[in-house]
Amino acid sequence: MYQEFMTAMIALTLCIAFLLLIVIVVTYAERKVAAFIQDRLGPTEAGPHGILQSLMDVAKLLQKEDIIPAAADKKLFAYAPILIFAAVLAGFAVIPVTPSVIPSGAYIGIFYLLAIVSLDVIGLIMAGWGSNNKYAVLGAMRSVGQIVSYEIPAGLAVLSVVMICQTLDLQEISFQQGILMPQFAGLEKEVNYLFGLKALGINVTNVGGFTTWNIVRMPFLTIAFIIYFISSLAECNRAPFDIPEAESELVAGFHVEYSGFRFAALFLAEYSMMVLVCLVSVVLFLGSWNTPLPNIGSVRLADWTTGTLGAWSGNLWGAFWLLSKASVLLYTQIWIRWTYPRLRVDQLMHLCWKIFIPITLGLVLLAGLWRLWMI
Amino acid sequence: MKEITANKYNNSFFSVVSALLSGLKLTFKHFLGATKRREPTYVDDKNYFNQTDGLVTLTYPYESIPVPDVGRYRLHNEIDDCIVCDLCAKICPVNCIEIEAIKATEDIGITSDGTKKRLYAGVFNIDMAKCCFCGLCTAVCPTDCLTMTKVYDFPEEDVKNIIYHFSDLTPEQAKEKQALYDKQQAENAAAKAAALAAKQQGSK
Numbered sequence: 001m002y003q004e005f006m007t008a009m010i011a012l013t014l015c016i017a018f019l020l021l022i023v024i025v026v027t028y029a030e031r032k033v034a035a036f037i038q039d040r041l042g043p044t045e046a047g048p049h050g051i052l053q054s055l056m057d058v059a060k061l062l063q064k065e066d067i068i069p070a071a072a073d074k075k076l077f078a079y080a081p082i083l084i085f086a087a088v089l090a091g092f093a094v095i096p097v098t099p100s101v102i103p104s105g106a107y108i109g110i111f112y113l114l115a116i117v118s119l120d121v122i123g124l125i126m127a128g129w130g131s132n133n134k135y136a137v138l139g140a141m142r143s144v145g146q147i148v149s150y151e152i153p154a155g156l157a158v159l160s161v162v163m164i165c166q167t168l169d170l171q172e173i174s175f176q177q178g179i180l181m182p183q184f185a186g187l188e189k190e191v192n193y194l195f196g197l198k199a200l201g202i203n204v205t206n207v208g209g210f211t212t213w214n215i216v217r218m219p220f221l222t223i224a225f226i227i228y229f230i231s232s233l234a235e236c237n238r239a240p241f242d243i244p245e246a247e248s249e250l251v252a253g254f255h256v257e258y259s260g261f262r263f264a265a266l267f268l269a270e271y272s273m274m275v276l277v278c279l280v281s282v283v284l285f286l287g288s289w290n291t292p293l294p295n296i297g298s299v300r301l302a303d304w305t306t307g308t309l310g311a312w313s314g315n316l317w318g319a320f321w322l323l324s325k326a327s328v329l330l331y332t333q334i335w336i337r338w339t340y341p342r343l344r345v346d347q348l349m350h351l352c353w354k355i356f357i358p359i360t361l362g363l364v365l366l367a368g369l370w371r372l373w374m375i
Numbered sequence: 376m377k378e379i380t381a382n383k384y385n386n387s388f389f390s391v392v393s394a395l396l397s398g399l400k401l402t403f404k405h406f407l408g409a410t411k412r413r414e415p416t417y418v419d420d421k422n423y424f425n426q427t428d429g430l431v432t433l434t435y436p437y438e439s440i441p442v443p444d445v446g447r448y449r450l451h452n453e454i455d456d457c458i459v460c461d462l463c464a465k466i467c468p469v470n471c472i473e474i475e476a477i478k479a480t481e482d483i484g485i486t487s488d489g490t491k492k493r494l495y496a497g498v499f500n501i502d503m504a505k506c507c508f509c510g511l512c513t514a515v516c517p518t519d520c521l522t523m524t525k526v527y528d529f530p531e532e533d534v535k536n537i538i539y540h541f542s543d544l545t546p547e548q549a550k551e552k553q554a555l556y557d558k559q560q561a562e563n564a565a566a567k568a569a570a571l572a573a574k575q576q577g578s579k
Binding site for chain 1: 395398399401402403405406408409428429430431432434
């Protein structure tokens with residue numbers, strides 16, 4: 001019991017440290033990419049090419065005074081950042097990192113993930129309400145309204161994947177999308193056909209690569225992927241859906257009263273959320289930790305870039321592919337932020353309720369039909 | 376009468392998507408161009424107006440665009456050529472030049488353009504914090520000793536240091552010169568008085 005607890009604590013510490021590292025890299029990348037897109041240089045002073053800039057920012061935030069407004073609801077105010085960060089961090093528990101490493105191999109993986117990340121909303125309301133500041137409350141309301149709305153198309157897009165894969169376990173979904181499928185307990189006799197259609201009769205179980213990714217197994221999942229990706233932008237409050245932030249009216253939205261460590265926690269949660277939704281997109285749609293390179297005849301690209309299940313090679317390749325695909329999506333998030341102007345509140349809701357939800361409902365139906373053709 | 380439609384853009388799905396994609400294409404082109412940098416070249420360089428892509432940021436203290444050799448920025452007074460005529464101080468619209476002239480007891484030399492110098496500059500201060508860089512003082516200067524230079528980066532930590540002292544006399548030397556002049560004046564006055572007294576005595 002004690003041993004288990006200690007192992008879990010060490011794993012948690014490692015996980016947070018790793019997450020912090022990724023967030024630092026992403027914030028640095030965000031500043032550099034923004035600068036390059038706008039023909040600027042970005043940070044250059046702290047370390048070579050400014051690579052220490054984000055680290056210095058964290059160090060600065062941690063040194064700052066922890067201010068709690070006199071009229072704030074102190075308990076809500078103090079616990080909100082912790083709740084928000086904990087909700088996002090808990091989501092990482094079911095993300096498969098490699099074929100043999102997953103923090104928690106829960107059978108209800110994706111269901112748990114959607115549920116726990118929704119807790120975020122309560123944290124946002126706590127932060128907005130606890131600040132006792134009208135701008136913070138307005139920012140929190142906008143943020144929550146947007147997140148709750150966009151959870152529906154995101155959830156429906158996920159549901160269509162679940163209907164294709166017939167499982168909630170993210171590790172099983174990952175195995176289904178590559179050449180290692182027969183090595184997963186319970187999937188030994190499964191066969192992947194091209195586009196998932198048995199009628200086509202092209203067996204791609206041993207071809208692997210991108211041909212077994214979910215967006216190819218069921219081509220209409222590409223639409224689900226795009227919708228999930230856009231909804232996830234809204235869930236992270238990223239541009240072009242960053243209406244909770246508005247310099248001229250709401251200042252920074254729900255976290256306007258936060259400073260020092262608490263602000264750092266909110267900031268960390270925001271960027272962790274970005275990383276999390278990118279990882280979920282990759283796991284659900286883009287082949288998880290599977291290689292994108294297929295076996296072509298005797299050129300066993302997929303075998304070479306997958307390694308052996310359970311061995312070092314398998315773990316390293318898996319982590320490499322997962323993180324590379326997630327980085328591409330993260331870059332896209334940043335790229336979109338510095339390209340598009342943001343949507344108005346009514347446009348935001350229009351996009352969600354009148355466009356995405358009908359499309360995703362149709363996709364769920366189509367996924368059900370497709371599943372019938374797959375077996 | 377022309378019909379006014381509420382929607383002047385083509386809002387069909389494909390035109391919106393292609394507009395969105397062309398936006399992404401544009402920013403990505405700039406992202407890829409980030410390997411290039413604008414060169415800090417002088418304005419008469421052939422490429423000055425041709426550097427249309429790449430990063431435009433100038434990391435100023437480390438690099439800077441050259442300014443003309445005849446740039447009109449910080450003032451400089453060549454005190455050896457200055458005849459302390461006070462014209463610059465009089466024309467200055469913001470009164471940033473402070474001059475206290477001391478009359479010399481004898482000729483103290485000539486300037487490089489041959490003008491005789493008869494005055495010491497006890498104080499010749501220019502407060503560059505007040506200066507408005509209009510250049511009037513350099514225009515009126517009869518010996519062209521007051522000029523504007525191409526130096527434009529001269530911030531100071533202490534505001535006192537932004538006042539430039541151009542006088543070649545220390546305050547002690549200035550006091551000495553003043554004393555010499557006063558003494559000469561007194562001697563002259565005494566001699567005059569003596570001469571007057573002798574004249575009056577002679578006429579009696």
